[in-house]
Amino acid sequence: MSTHASTSRGPDAAPRPTVFARARIVDPARGLDAVGSVIVAEGRILAAGPEVLNQGSPEGWEVVDATDKVIVPGLVDMRVFLGEPGHEHRETFASASRAAAAGGVTTIVTMPDTDPVIDDPALVDFVLRRAREEAAVRVHPMAALTKGQKGAETSEFGLLSEAGAVAFTDARRSVAASLVMRRALTYARDFGALIVHHVEDPSLAGAGVATEGEFATRMGLPGIPREAETIMLERDMRLVALTGGRYHASQLSTAESVEILRAAKARGLDVTASVSINHLSLNELDIGTYRSFLKFSPPLRHEDDRQAMIEAVADGIVDVIVSGHDPQDVEMKRHPFAEAADGAVGLETSLAAALRLVHDGRLSWSRLVEAMALRPAERLGLDAGRLTPGAPADLAVIDPGMPWLLDRAKLLSRSKNTPFEDARFVGRVVRTLVGGRTVHALDA
Amino acid sequence: MTSSSMTNAPSTPAPAFPHRHLLGIEGLTPLQILHLLDKAEEEVHVSRQVEKKKNVLRGRTQINLFFEASTRTQSSFEIAGKRLGADVMNMSVASSSVKKGETLIDTAATLNAMRPDILVVRHHAAGAVHLLARKVSCSVINAGDGAHEHPTQALLDALTIRRHKGRIEGLTVAICGDIVHSRVARSNILLLNALGARVKLVGPSTLLPSGAARLGVETFTDMKKGLDGADIVMMLRLQRERMNGSFVPSVREYFHYWGLDQEKLAFAAPDALVMHPGPMNRGVEIDPEVADGPQSLIAEQVEMGVAVRMAVLETLAEHLPTV
Numbered sequence: 001m002s003t004h005a006s007t008s009r010g011p012d013a014a015p016r017p018t019v020f021a022r023a024r025i026v027d028p029a030r031g032l033d034a035v036g037s038v039i040v041a042e043g044r045i046l047a048a049g050p051e052v053l054n055q056g057s058p059e060g061w062e063v064v065d066a067t068d069k070v071i072v073p074g075l076v077d078m079r080v081f082l083g084e085p086g087h088e089h090r091e092t093f094a095s096a097s098r099a100a101a102a103g104g105v106t107t108i109v110t111m112p113d114t115d116p117v118i119d120d121p122a123l124v125d126f127v128l129r130r131a132r133e134e135a136a137v138r139v140h141p142m143a144a145l146t147k148g149q150k151g152a153e154t155s156e157f158g159l160l161s162e163a164g165a166v167a168f169t170d171a172r173r174s175v176a177a178s179l180v181m182r183r184a185l186t187y188a189r190d191f192g193a194l195i196v197h198h199v200e201d202p203s204l205a206g207a208g209v210a211t212e213g214e215f216a217t218r219m220g221l222p223g224i225p226r227e228a229e230t231i232m233l234e235r236d237m238r239l240v241a242l243t244g245g246r247y248h249a250s251q252l253s254t255a256e257s258v259e260i261l262r263a264a265k266a267r268g269l270d271v272t273a274s275v276s277i278n279h280l281s282l283n284e285l286d287i288g289t290y291r292s293f294l295k296f297s298p299p300l301r302h303e304d305d306r307q308a309m310i311e312a313v314a315d316g317i318v319d320v321i322v323s324g325h326d327p328q329d330v331e332m333k334r335h336p337f338a339e340a341a342d343g344a345v346g347l348e349t350s351l352a353a354a355l356r357l358v359h360d361g362r363l364s365w366s367r368l369v370e371a372m373a374l375r376p377a378e379r380l381g382l383d384a385g386r387l388t389p390g391a392p393a394d395l396a397v398i399d400p401g402m403p404w405l406l407d408r409a410k411l412l413s414r415s416k417n418t419p420f421e422d423a424r425f426v427g428r429v430v431r432t433l434v435g436g437r438t439v440h441a442l443d444a
Numbered sequence: 445m446t447s448s449s450m451t452n453a454p455s456t457p458a459p460a461f462p463h464r465h466l467l468g469i470e471g472l473t474p475l476q477i478l479h480l481l482d483k484a485e486e487e488v489h490v491s492r493q494v495e496k497k498k499n500v501l502r503g504r505t506q507i508n509l510f511f512e513a514s515t516r517t518q519s520s521f522e523i524a525g526k527r528l529g530a531d532v533m534n535m536s537v538a539s540s541s542v543k544k545g546e547t548l549i550d551t552a553a554t555l556n557a558m559r560p561d562i563l564v565v566r567h568h569a570a571g572a573v574h575l576l577a578r579k580v581s582c583s584v585i586n587a588g589d590g591a592h593e594h595p596t597q598a599l600l601d602a603l604t605i606r607r608h609k610g611r612i613e614g615l616t617v618a619i620c621g622d623i624v625h626s627r628v629a630r631s632n633i634l635l636l637n638a639l640g641a642r643v644k645l646v647g648p649s650t651l652l653p654s655g656a657a658r659l660g661v662e663t664f665t666d667m668k669k670g671l672d673g674a675d676i677v678m679m680l681r682l683q684r685e686r687m688n689g690s691f692v693p694s695v696r697e698y699f700h701y702w703g704l705d706q707e708k709l710a711f712a713a714p715d716a717l718v719m720h721p722g723p724m725n726r727g728v729e730i731d732p733e734v735a736d737g738p739q740s741l742i743a744e745q746v747e748m749g750v751a752v753r754m755a756v757l758e759t760l761a762e763h764l765p766t767v
Contacts, residue, residue: 213655214655214659216655217659218470221571221590221592290571330547334547334575336548336589336590337571338571
């Protein structure tokens with residue numbers, strides 16, 4: 001897997017070794033958060049830590065003064081939608097990877113609900129080949145959990161895994177039939193495959209587009225009760241207990257969901273979960289007068305739920321933060337709220353938005369890096385998310401105090417459907433390396 | 445919600461109605477509501493004359509853009525516009541043709557290029573009229589958006605009530621039936637609350653909205669308690685697709701418990717008046733005897749509808765550019 005980036009680098013010679021001196025290094029894999037230096041050579045981390053300071057460097061090495069910068073492992077984003085294949089006008093591997101690099105994301109895990117759906121080993125091959133040719137960051141596909149994402153027959157977990165699929169999901173869809181989910185969890189066990197599930201009971205959600213309650217009522221929008229999420233999550237926890245499967249909830253969003261997950265973990269079930277940066281940053285009131293860029297599935301929730309999700313990330317109950325990067329063109333978004341597509345782009349903004357939680361004292365740097373790099377890498381079995389000597393040199397150099405304003409028109413993604421239009425952020429990625437190569441450098 | 449025009453020079457006195465659009469009752473102050481009602485009183489006189497024509501909208505183009513069929517609202521706006529001298533064009537856009545690919549915004553851009561002065565819009569999705577209003581340069585009137593708002597209906601209801609009761613403040617108004625899907629109910633709740641009425645919602649729990657208590661209303665599932673002391677009983681239409689098991693089990697059960705007949709009307713104040721935004725389902729939410737009885741204001745509501753829409757059109761026209 002780790003060879004993809006190296007083959008996508010183009011024909012130029014390997015970069016010379018680089019020393020990032022006097023940076024704050026955050027590497028939760030080793031419990032490290034200290035000022036030191038990072039040495040990158042031959043695509044790998046040669047050394048990283050306080051002990052590397054002031055050792056000098058051989059002639060010809062690039063030395064970067066990284067004083068007041070923070071160096072973290074490149075982020076691993078495990079929920080990214082692309083338009084390729086099928087909807088290249090929304091996003092391609094090339095455009096998504098530029099956006100990712102600008103956001104400090106060095107590994108993207110793609111969703112299989114493209115056209116065609118990625119439910120065949122040959123299609124996994126196709127994704128990996130296109131990524132090798134086009135992408136500056138590492139790309140790992142998830143494959144469909146059920147054939148055609150129809151929720152009826154499980155896909156070929158074994159062959160798809162061998163082809164390179166890192167997990168199985170029906171992306172935006174929930175598998176409503178409990179029997180299908182039970183068999184998927186059971187069969188996946190034989191291959192150690194991870195099932196990633198969108199938890200929303202479709203029959204209870206109905207035609208809803210906003211969280212049921214005062215806001216939806218005032219706006220005249222059909223509501224979805226939070227129970228659509230908790231019922232499905234509760235069901236899944238029972239099925240994981242029954243089958244012993246490996247399970248990851250792709251996006252949790254309610255306070256009650258956190259309690260269900262906490263109880264399941266306490267029972268020793270092999271379960272983890274993500275939350276999207278949108279649900280950590282925004283609540284339903286941000287929808288304002290029907291801003292369709294803030295339409296998501298699950299819908300934005302009450303502020304109490306957002307606070308509970310932040311707590312859950314801080315204490316590690318919710319393992320992973322995803323961007324949920326979901327490029328949609330104007331044709332899909334410029335509709336009345338209920339008729340607009342779900343989703344927002346996020347690769348370029350997820351770190352900056354998460355840094356707000358760090359600046360507010362809600363998350364530590366270590367926990368942030370765990371949730372956005374280390375844990376997703378561990379859960380998916382990827383060699384990423386750490387700055388340990390010998391690890392691939394995938395890293396982001398962040399200026400934590402740099403203020404910037406999000407200009408939607410300047411987004412690198414082909415689609416500009418961001419919920420953070422004109423947002424003020426503090427903290428920006430100034431340089432991103434994948435396999436030792438600089439894939440993004442902010443203009444000074 | 446209603447965007448105000450910010451173009452007035454600081455020296456001019458604040459206009460009685462400072463908004464460019466009428467997108468909802470939300471955002472209107474009680475004084476602005478009363479301004480529209482007073483204006484509508486004048487329009488009632490105009491409409492009752494032999495010569496019903498004014499010329500305040502002469503040379504103006506009004507487009508009635510209806511994405512959802514509505515004979516009565518559309519014709520009411522059409523008559524209102526014509527009585528004020530506007531050139532009125534009706535455009536009925538079947539939702540299917542919109543689904544062929546043209547977004548609402550494309551439609552808005554196309555219409556905007558025809559340089560209308562006023563757009564009257566009805567759409568099946570909440571927020572659609574707001575979206576459109578952001579993309580055009582003329583005044584926009586919401587003629588109903590999904591389950592969100594229908595401001596001219598609430599204004600005509602208020603006008604009808606005020607003409608009979610002399611006031612809104614202090615009255616008890618029971619709004620009955622399918623509240624959850626009703627834009628009429630939402631706009632009425634906002635308007636009646638703003639003018640100081642007590643609002644009670646009555647219906648089966650499946651048709652009462654979540655979070656209703658936060659809207660400043662009381663909810664009842666029993667007509668006897670809900671209608672107790674009501675000065676006004678406002679019935680809402682129950683859509684056919686909601687009658688058979690999805691929200692209520694059957695028409696006969698619905699009528700039995702929530703249909704307004706003489707017996708249930710007797711729970712309300714002795715001089716209570718009955719209203720319905722139409723079109724009625726006689727025998728579903730209302731007994732024909734009540735609908736056509738002496739306490740019914742239903743026919744008068746239609747007349748007030750034209751007057752209120754004239755008042756809204758004329759008021760918004762005052763802010764239209766004159767050069």
